Amino acid sequence: MRKFAGGKRWRHRTLCDLRPGERGVVVAVRGQGPIRRRLLDMGMTPGTVVQVVRVAPLGDPVQVTCKGTALAIRRSEGEQVEIR
Template identity: 40%
Template sequence: MKLSELKVGQIAKILSLSSKGVIKRRLMDMGVLSGEILRIEKVAPLGDPIDIVIKNYHLSLRKNEAEQIEVEVIE
């Protein structure tokens, strides 16, 4: 399942990143790594951006970035 498909309050584990190059490096630098647990905090009315909590900090991702993150729902 893609991160962009999750609903507010859901908790998930990151499985993989399908992005490449600069975007992948930027996401990894912000802590978006395989095995990390995250929670969907907020989603803007039009679905962009998506606010997540990962490693105890808030991170806003664009929908196209969230579509490149494969996750497994935990709760």
């Protein structure tokens, strides 16, 4: 699913668009280098179901469940994970 992000740009929904309790399926991991590799190594591979559990009291990071483990991910990194 894509959503209108203002102007003429469409962008994919990302992990950060999920509200607490919502699930999504990973479509792709954007970016490059250590951050992408780390996300992939932690199991954010295409086809994986991820769930946002909660948001930290100050709004960032978010807690997600992926492959049975709880992970804390910053929004800046969560935005690299495209979700359907």
